[in-house]
Amino acid sequence: MEFESLPSFSSIPPPFPIIGPPFPPPPSAVFHPFHHNPSLFFMMDDQRSMSLLQFMADEGLVPSPEEEEKRKNVIHKLKQIISLWIKKVACQHRLPKHLVAVTSATILTYGSYGLGVHSSESDIDALCVAPFFATLAEDFFVVLNDILTRRTEVSEIHCVKSAKVPLMRFKFDGISIDLPFAQLKVLYVPENVDVLDPFFMRNIDDTSWKSLSGVRANKQILQLVPNIENFQAMLRCLKLWAKRRGVYGTLLGYLGGIHLTILAAYVCQRYPDATLNSLIMNFFRTFAFWPWPTPVMLHEGMFLRPVDVVETRFFMPILLPHSPHVCCHSNITKSTFYRIRAELLRGHNMTRDLSKPDFIWDYVFEAFPYLKRYPEFVKIYLSTPNQNELGDWVGWVKSRFRSLLLILEGMQGFCDPNPTEYVDKEKAEPNVVFYWGLLPGKSNSMDKVLVEGEFMKIIGNGFEGGSPGRMELSIVSASQLPKNAQTEEGEGASKGRKTCWKPIDNDEKGNMVCSQPQLLPHCLIGNVPPNGEAAECLSSSG
Ligand SMILES: Nc1ncnc2c1ncn2[C@@H]1O[C@H](COP(=O)(O)OP(=O)(O)OP(=O)(O)O)[C@@H](O)[C@H]1O
Numbered sequence: 001m002e003f004e005s006l007p008s009f010s011s012i013p014p015p016f017p018i019i020g021p022p023f024p025p026p027p028s029a030v031f032h033p034f035h036h037n038p039s040l041f042f043m044m045d046d047q048r049s050m051s052l053l054q055f056m057a058d059e060g061l062v063p064s065p066e067e068e069e070k071r072k073n074v075i076h077k078l079k080q081i082i083s084l085w086i087k088k089v090a091c092q093h094r095l096p097k098h099l100v101a102v103t104s105a106t107i108l109t110y111g112s113y114g115l116g117v118h119s120s121e122s123d124i125d126a127l128c129v130a131p132f133f134a135t136l137a138e139d140f141f142v143v144l145n146d147i148l149t150r151r152t153e154v155s156e157i158h159c160v161k162s163a164k165v166p167l168m169r170f171k172f173d174g175i176s177i178d179l180p181f182a183q184l185k186v187l188y189v190p191e192n193v194d195v196l197d198p199f200f201m202r203n204i205d206d207t208s209w210k211s212l213s214g215v216r217a218n219k220q221i222l223q224l225v226p227n228i229e230n231f232q233a234m235l236r237c238l239k240l241w242a243k244r245r246g247v248y249g250t251l252l253g254y255l256g257g258i259h260l261t262i263l264a265a266y267v268c269q270r271y272p273d274a275t276l277n278s279l280i281m282n283f284f285r286t287f288a289f290w291p292w293p294t295p296v297m298l299h300e301g302m303f304l305r306p307v308d309v310v311e312t313r314f315f316m317p318i319l320l321p322h323s324p325h326v327c328c329h330s331n332i333t334k335s336t337f338y339r340i341r342a343e344l345l346r347g348h349n350m351t352r353d354l355s356k357p358d359f360i361w362d363y364v365f366e367a368f369p370y371l372k373r374y375p376e377f378v379k380i381y382l383s384t385p386n387q388n389e390l391g392d393w394v395g396w397v398k399s400r401f402r403s404l405l406l407i408l409e410g411m412q413g414f415c416d417p418n419p420t421e422y423v424d425k426e427k428a429e430p431n432v433v434f435y436w437g438l439l440p441g442k443s444n445s446m447d448k449v450l451v452e453g454e455f456m457k458i459i460g461n462g463f464e465g466g467s468p469g470r471m472e473l474s475i476v477s478a479s480q481l482p483k484n485a486q487t488e489e490g491e492g493a494s495k496g497r498k499t500c501w502k503p504i505d506n507d508e509k510g511n512m513v514c515s516q517p518q519l520l521p522h523c524l525i526g527n528v529p530p531n532g533e534a535a536e537c538l539s540s541s542g
């Protein structure tokens with residue numbers, strides 16, 4: 001396999017063999033192999049869209065009506081709790097009775113749930129929006145925490161206080177909730193308060209502004225995309241694709257939900273009348289050839305702050321759609337950048353030709369074959385004495401993974417941080433194991449003790465949980481991977497996986513905000529015809 005030179009970024013030595021033909025210049029128009037027969041193009045395009053909808057249904061990308069109902073119920077109950085809480089807080093702040101009577105707070109959902117692209121495993125990102133007198137430190141993190149803790153529906157509650165976006169994280173009726181806080185300078189917060197209205201945004205503090213960012217981003221994106229149903233279906237597919245191909249998860253240096261959301265919205269904007277199939281084709285074509293680090297932005301002429309331009313971590317700058325137009329936080333490194341690009345190119349190669357007689361979507365969404373690709377792996381073993389401490393420990397270490405990746409890249413040139421979390425069932429203690437792919441013949445040059453020591457220093461500082469757990473590094477060959485890691489490869493990999501923690505924001509102290517990744521949808525997908533068509537063959541499949 002030979003590495004093909006990439007357009008732009010030529011200063012970075014290619015660490016990874018890109019599979020497939022050399023990057024051709026991007027086609028100037030929508031790829032269209034049926035110039036002589038447009039009706040055949042539309043027929044094939046429709047058929048592929050149909051079979052993709054069928055694929056989504058088969059994959060269970062659409063939560064059942066019961067699941068939807070459960071989520072709505074949870075949000076309804078949360079709103080009730082917030083309403084009672086704010087009255088209590090108003091009394092504690094000794095507001096006059098007539099003001100207590102009219103004051104209100106609300107819950108605004110955002111993230112994948114707010115966009116209607118969540119799965120049954122998804123968390124709900126829910127912002128608590130409170131009036132001027134409610135404080136973050138006392139009223140939110142103490143009073144509301146106390147109310148929530150007493151509820152029988154609530155479990156596993158903990159506070160992430162010093163992150164850029166401070167929040168409480170808990171399960172409500174078994175559904176994970178990320179609950180940040182924002183304070184507006186008003187007495188009465190309408191149930192569906194418009195966070196783009198300058199009236200509500202005036203004089204708000206910095207933390208509240210950052211907390212509102214997700215809601216504002218969602219709102220803008222939904223205003224900018226021409227066909228929301230197509231956008232939702234496309235985004236669900238892309239999330240599944242990225243997960244299956246091992247390129248989903250901000251903490252591991254890959255794409256997060258927000259990045260894929262903006263990339264999908266960009267393509268939807270440019271192809272307002274495209275079918276689902278055409279949107280996916282255009283997504284791969286657009287971003288396989290994107291001249292990174294040119295930023296992707298949804299508004300023309302967005303202003304990029306100089307600090308973002310020079311920030312080397314922005315290999316793939318993707319700008320938030322609202323002011324100030326800053327880049328989405330990203331942990332992309334040299335290795336993960338090349339992996340993502342290789343996957344985009346693979347996607348393009350697989351989908352570009354509508355006339356391929358044996359095309360099937362299953363190939364596009366096939367799990368990335370780590371065992372075939374890498375002879376050796378860095379094994380990262382994390383454990384704690386008790387199960388209930390494991391989540392915090394693993395979440396903390398993962399929030400520092402970028403540093404480990406950079407150390408390994410420095411020594412090895414390339415490392416592929418597989419986001420999948422495995423469990424070593426032979427060990428009695430609760431544990432989570434990661435296997436990161438290494439290129440052949442490179443591991444000999446790695447001083448394992450040095451890497452472990454360096455990384456221990458990094459994770460030894462700033463852990464907010466109880467007592468830190470254990471972390472061990474080792475090099476293992478592909479054949480030493482546990483059975484479940486080996487068999488999972490072939491078949492639909494990411495099903496039923498342990499979920500990843502991802503940062504909304506990391507602060508300097510390393511406090512992180514985490515959430516569970518999810519796929520899946522919430523509206524569309526009506527009557528889907530049976531999968532009638534043929535398959536695809538892609539010599540370059542991974
Ligand atoms: N790296 C980031 N930069 C800017 N905003 C972010 C970032 N990560 C998360 N957010 C904000 O927080 C919201 C929720 O993030 P979360 O990690 O839960 O992703 P998501 O889009 O909901 O996808 P998923 O389905 O994986 O949960 C995002 O929609 C976005 O508004």
Ligand SMILES: [Mg+2]
Pocket residue numbers: 111112113122123124125257515516
């Ligand atoms: Mg989410």
Ligand SMILES: [Mg+2]
Pocket residue numbers: 111123124125178514515516
């Ligand atoms: Mg979340």
